[in-house]
Amino acid sequence: MAGATRPVDRRAALKAKSRKAILDAAADLMARRRSTGFSVDELAAAADVSRRTVFNHFAALEDVVTEVSGHMLAEVVDRMSAQAASADREPDTVLADLVATASGDHLVPVVVDLFEILGGDDPQPGNREALLMQRAFNLFTERMTAAMTRRHPEVDHLAVRLLVAAFCGGLLGFVHLWIEETGAADTPAARRAWDRLVARTTEVLREPGA
Structure with missing residues (x-):
């Protein structure tokens, strides 16, 4: 039973890691540019994730x-x-x-x-x-x-x-x-x-x- 939960736990951990990477990248972009003037593609590149991953976590x-x-x-x-x-x-x-x-x-x-x-x-x-x-x-x-x-x-x-x-x-x-x-x-x-x-x-x- 415990072994069956490991893939789910791993997916949850990866999802949390991706979300944190997106938020950290956005915070860094906002701090450096002193604005919110960046695109989803720029954010995805800064977070080292795909554009699709960004929208998997955030609607906009x-x-x-x-x-x-x-x-x-x-x-x-x-x-x-x-x-x-x-x-x-x-x-x-x-x-x-x-x-x-x-x-x-x-x-x-x-x-x-x-x-x-x-x-x-x-x-x-x-x-x-x-x-x-x-x-x-x-x-x-x-x-x-x-x-x-x-x-x-x-x-x-x-x-x-x-x-x-x-x-x-x-x-x-x-x-x-x-x-x-x-x-x-x-x-x-x-x-x-x-x-x-x-x-x-x-x-x-x-x-x-x-």
Whole structure:
């Protein structure tokens, strides 16, 4: 019985390896070109896979870009989770943890990178860029929800999910206002402006159970 599962396991491992190669190649292309202006053929060549393999894993090139962009934001959540697990860090409220994770020092560098890669120099990104930014934030919200649920097991999971969704929706709601105000530049003033907008967002939210 165990021997019969080996071919399936090997196929699954190869499939996972191909998917990772595609995502890694896309991340490298986006970082080097500072844009998403590459074709499926270029991506396949960079990942050393066939064009067909790319479409076996992703329905469209934009799905690859969205996942890579989401991972950029999710790295912030991963760092926050590691900090939260430290014995040196005292537990805080869900909302306070969200604010700490979304601080200008954490998110501004990532948002600046995303804006440059997805939107270029245009301060008014087109529908495609806006949609990609929204989908990236959706992935960020999913990861943030999982991190907050693990961080606060004593809090009702639905309440955590709703609070995270509202908070991340607020971030997405003001990100383009912040871009217009700061020109999407990573400066101390721009980080302070981001923190002010985060503070305004938290004014209309409430801690679960409060």
